[in-house]
Amino acid sequence: MTETLKQDQVIRILIVDDNPSDRVLIIRELQQQFPRLEAQEIRDQESFDRAMAANAFNLVITDYQIRWNNGLEVLRMVKARYPYCPVIMFTNTGSEEIAVEAMKTGLDDYVLKEPSRRVRLSAAVQVALERSARERQAAKLEIRLQSLLNQLRVGVFRANAQGQLLECNPSFLELLGYDSLSQAQAENSLDLQARYAQLSQLPPPQRDDWEVRLRRSDGSFVWTLISTTLNRFDSETVLDGLIEDISSRKQAELEVQRLNLSLEQRVQERTAQLAAANQALEEFAYSVSHDLREPLRAIQGFSSLLLEETSQQLDNRSLGHLQRILESSRYADRLIQDLLTYSQLSRVDVPVQPLNLTALVMEVAEQLQPQIQQRQAVVNLLEPLGEVLANRTILMQVLTNLLTNALKFVPLDVVPQITIKAEILAGSVKLWVEDNGIGINSEAQSRIFNVFERLHGSESYPGTGIGLAIVRKGVERMGGQVGVESQLGEGSRFWIQLPSVEET
Structure with a gap:
């Protein structure tokens, strides 16, 4: 046929x-x-x-x-x-x-x-x-x-309103370990009458899925996904369902949960260890830096005293040695002071308050007036600069370092030209400090904010190599960002971006 x-x-x-x-x-x-x-x-x-x-x-x-x-x-x-x-x-x-x-x-x-x-x-x-x-x-x-359901090992069953199993496929019996439909009905492990009652309370389509761990006829357990729906069949409403073995998936989920918990615990332990190590390192650096200043002050004091008392008696060579000792001790003292400042930025709390950038920049410029006059520098302040949320002490240090660099890294035969201006952005203020100095090549711009990163010898441009590291650390502690735009021989444009007062 x-x-x-x-x-x-x-x-x-x-x-x-x-x-x-x-x-x-x-x-x-x-x-x-x-x-x-x-x-x-x-x-x-x-x-x-x-x-x-x-x-x-x-x-x-x-x-x-x-x-x-x-x-x-x-x-x-x-x-x-x-x-x-x-x-x-x-x-x-x-x-x-x-x-x-x-x-x-x-x-x-x-x-x-x-x-x-x-x-x-x-x-x-x-x-x-x-x-x-x-x-x-x-x-x-x-x-x-x-055939497909049997290959997929998906159980199929049908029950009436009383929870009585009307029919099922072999995969259903095999999954639950039953030999016959009557045995499955006698065990009643799915509680189909209660499931029928729950589905009947739902609006159309009356269907539901749930995961449950069932006990098989041999006493073992299996995780199952059961999908049920109410259908009309021969003028009677019946419960049709599919049951699938999800033990492997459940085992994988439990293993992932266990690994996540273990990973989270290890991360917490490593974080605590790292925090303790950083704390110890900061305390050690602070202690060493603080204790080193005492013998340096003694060296500076005795060197100054020797210069005053014996300058007329020493030859030029000996006098030069003594002056180099005094200058080196002063450099070491500045270095230690910068290290102390950098270390404190990581240790102390940083409360912020609304600050007027114009007033702060003018105050820093007034403090640097001797250096400005010495270099006959021209400082242009383009107002308004806006108001930011920052820590006064740290921001003063940041501005001082930026202006000092703008004065310092300019050839001696060039008059420093410094422009200070601001961009008022949504939720922040971006302050620019522009100079006409020697500039920075593009490869070095990502390194200059690191500790002890010097691009020039101290004989050409004196300094400790920590100033810009203090700038970055200080700005980041206040919730801001820092950066630079520059080309060799064409000056530099340093910027710091801090939250504005309007953000609150």
Whole structure:
């Protein structure tokens, strides 16, 4: 038997009827609707058996009253062997009771041989063939779906409102370790009656998913994902469900959780160790820097005293040595002071307050007036500079270092030109300190804010190499950022960006 019905398909029909005239009538009637009709006339049991064995027909038309049997038995034999093969009874010898019994047995249609009724035969055949094709296709899809579910080891089940299991597939029984549907019903591990009641309270679509750890019949446990929905079936609302083994996924999730907890604990431990090490290092640096200043002050004091008392008695060479000792001790003292400042920036609290940048810059410029006058520098202040949230002491140190660098890193034969201006941004102020100095090459710009990072010898441009590191540390502690734009021989544009007062 072919599996689908197409427009140009050959239609093969068994005609089971003792009356030759009726067989001719059936063939003539059907040929009008099905031009490629192939009819096989069945006259006795032997020809019927051969046709059944050959399985070369799409539909059976049978009379009820035949010499060697009757239409009901023909119907039963066809349906028993080929459940999806349509059978139509075309008769004048039946009764209403026979028609009802035949329809219950699976008859597709019942057509009387009366002249006014026989015209229905072609339409009945067409409808029966199309319905049969749909049923076979649905059956194939169901078999394919069931096979796929079994391969995926997904359990399928159906239950009624009382929680009674109506049917299930083998994967359902295997997953829960049951031998039969009755055993699964007796165990009632899913509590389907309660699940049905919960779903019935939901608005359409009445469906839900939940994960649950179930005990199998052998005492072992399995994690499952259960998906359920309420459907109408034969005028009854039933609970349809899928159950899947998710033990591997759950195990992986638990392992990830365990690893996350372990990682978090290790991070906390390492963070605490690092914080303790940093604290110890800062305290050590502060202590060493503080203690070193005492012997340096002694060296400076005795060196100054020797210069005053013996300057007339020493030759030029000895006098130069003594002056270098004094200058080196002063440099070491400045270095230690800068280290103390840098160390304190990491240790002390940094309270902030609204500060007027114009007033602060003018105060710093006033303190640096001797250096400004010495270099005959020109300082241009472009107002307004705005207000920022910052720590006064730290910001003063930052501005002092930036202006000192702008004065220092300018060739001696060039008059320093310094411009101070600001950009008022959304939520912040960006302050620029621009100079006409020697500039910085692009490769070095990412390093100049590091501790002890010097681009020039102290004999050319004196300093400790910590000034810009203090600038960066101080600005970052106040919640800001720092940067530079520069090219060799074309000056530098240093900037600091701090939160504005409006942000609060």
